[in-house]
Amino acid sequence: MASINLENVFDTGAKVSLNLPLVIPEEDHIIWPLVMAGNLRQLRELLSRDRNLMHVRNQWGQSIMHVAAKVHQPAVFNFLKNEGMDENLPDENQKSAAITILTRRGSQEYNLPVDIDDLADRLGWTNLHKVAALGAREGQEMTETLLRESEYSDINTKDVLGRTPLHWLAENGKSDAIRLSTQDPWSADVQVRDLCGFTALHRACWADDFDSIVALLDAGIEVNALDKHMRTPMMHMSSPRILKYLMSKGTGVHISDDEAANIMHHVCVADQDDLVEILLREHGHSLLTRNHTGDTPLGQAIANNSLEVLKIMAPYLQGFPPEKMGVLNNNKRSLFHLVALHGSTEAMDTLASANLGGVDTTIRDKDGHTPNECFIRCRNDHCAVARKPFDSEKSSWVALMNSANRQKSPSQDVTGQYADDASTIVASEDEWGYRKGSTSLVSVDLSDGEASSDDEFVYAKDKIGE
Numbered sequence: 001m002a003s004i005n006l007e008n009v010f011d012t013g014a015k016v017s018l019n020l021p022l023v024i025p026e027e028d029h030i031i032w033p034l035v036m037a038g039n040l041r042q043l044r045e046l047l048s049r050d051r052n053l054m055h056v057r058n059q060w061g062q063s064i065m066h067v068a069a070k071v072h073q074p075a076v077f078n079f080l081k082n083e084g085m086d087e088n089l090p091d092e093n094q095k096s097a098a099i100t101i102l103t104r105r106g107s108q109e110y111n112l113p114v115d116i117d118d119l120a121d122r123l124g125w126t127n128l129h130k131v132a133a134l135g136a137r138e139g140q141e142m143t144e145t146l147l148r149e150s151e152y153s154d155i156n157t158k159d160v161l162g163r164t165p166l167h168w169l170a171e172n173g174k175s176d177a178i179r180l181s182t183q184d185p186w187s188a189d190v191q192v193r194d195l196c197g198f199t200a201l202h203r204a205c206w207a208d209d210f211d212s213i214v215a216l217l218d219a220g221i222e223v224n225a226l227d228k229h230m231r232t233p234m235m236h237m238s239s240p241r242i243l244k245y246l247m248s249k250g251t252g253v254h255i256s257d258d259e260a261a262n263i264m265h266h267v268c269v270a271d272q273d274d275l276v277e278i279l280l281r282e283h284g285h286s287l288l289t290r291n292h293t294g295d296t297p298l299g300q301a302i303a304n305n306s307l308e309v310l311k312i313m314a315p316y317l318q319g320f321p322p323e324k325m326g327v328l329n330n331n332k333r334s335l336f337h338l339v340a341l342h343g344s345t346e347a348m349d350t351l352a353s354a355n356l357g358g359v360d361t362t363i364r365d366k367d368g369h370t371p372n373e374c375f376i377r378c379r380n381d382h383c384a385v386a387r388k389p390f391d392s393e394k395s396s397w398v399a400l401m402n403s404a405n406r407q408k409s410p411s412q413d414v415t416g417q418y419a420d421d422a423s424t425i426v427a428s429e430d431e432w433g434y435r436k437g438s439t440s441l442v443s444v445d446l447s448d449g450e451a452s453s454d455d456e457f458v459y460a461k462d463k464i465g466e
Helices: 031-037 040-049 051-055 064-070 074-082 097-102 116-123 127-138 144-149 165-171 175-181 200-206 210-218 240-248 263-269 273-287 297-303 307-319 335-342 345-352 371-382 390-406 429-437
Strands: 002-006 016-020
Touching: 031 040, 031 064, 040 051, 040 074, 064 074, 064 097, 097 116, 116 127, 127 144, 127 165, 144 175, 165 175, 165 200, 165 210, 175 210, 200 210, 210 240, 240 273, 263 273, 263 297, 273 307, 297 307, 297 335, 307 345, 335 345, 335 371, 335 390, 345 390, 371 390
Parallel strands: none
Antiparallel strands: 002 016
16 A cells, blocks of 8 residues: 655645555466465465565456455465455456455355345345346245346446446356246346446356356356456366357457457466366467567466466477467567576476477576576576476476477577586575575576576577577
């Protein structure tokens, strides 16, 4: 929270304090991947050093508590609640973390009491909303009798979140009630959107409820409807069966959202390996496009340590064109920079078995760092995964660099040396000191200049031309 002091605004010298939420996009700070990964140990450490991070918001007005609720990280949510965060603060769509939790299945895992009447009042629910959203808790179902009692007037009424009862039926997997309410004489409007731009199909996909999806498509709902962030319903699901069904119904796999991310970006970030394999079999490398940060799905899989996805993708990489593999993101970082900054040893070991010979091991990013320099100097500030002893990380990194260099074609410049063992990646003792001494997040001062040892890097070409 940023606090601004305005002195002498009035002649009397009155002071006014304004509390403004600090907006930090999810790609710009390590706190977001820590929350998404459920890395509670490093999250605790980070917040102990800077309590102001409790108040940051992402580009969608969501706090770290909102994100923990959204991606279903109950341990993180419960920790933040115990630290004093308010679960009732709204995001840009007036939805709180508490509402996200209380209206979803699995809410019993959260340290959050349920007051159904209070929730209904706060959300402006009709009786149909209440039964559609929480009927399972109360032993109630959406029946023909209940619909007749509403005299047809409530079927398309929106609550505070802009949702009709149909949205809640879809989210809670009530396919029979969906079929009942969308037929005559009630004819619920299937195209209605809530404040997020979600149709009922978005909500059914978010809940991964196949029968509700079938019922909604049978009722004529648009399969490629775009929400507020230009995302199709397919971008919210995580089921292979649903993906195949939506593809058979004409869903657009090449549609990109407002961050230029397609379905492959989304499933790679979420480590949904079974979905990645379906998409690779059907569409190959055509989905490896750049998003608004310049990252491909493969790059995001590396940055998010999506190990199962990397295992699936590794055998396919040999058939991908070099321009897909060698693409740089907006920070001029290659796949190897991303591995150095974010990748676990397991990710390094998996990629060492893949064909990455087309990726330059020596290119410098916007900060002038090669992948090796990123591994040596910057890894502590970026890596959100649970860390291993430095020697273990170093060994996996050396193996990855060796593998990539051996795969270079004769036409590529291979004037440098290979690292036959870990000794050839040795830097100065002072520089390795902070790397060996800590496997947690630390702040590193990079102002001392470049290390000059020719033995510092795996690949000697790093020093050529300086």
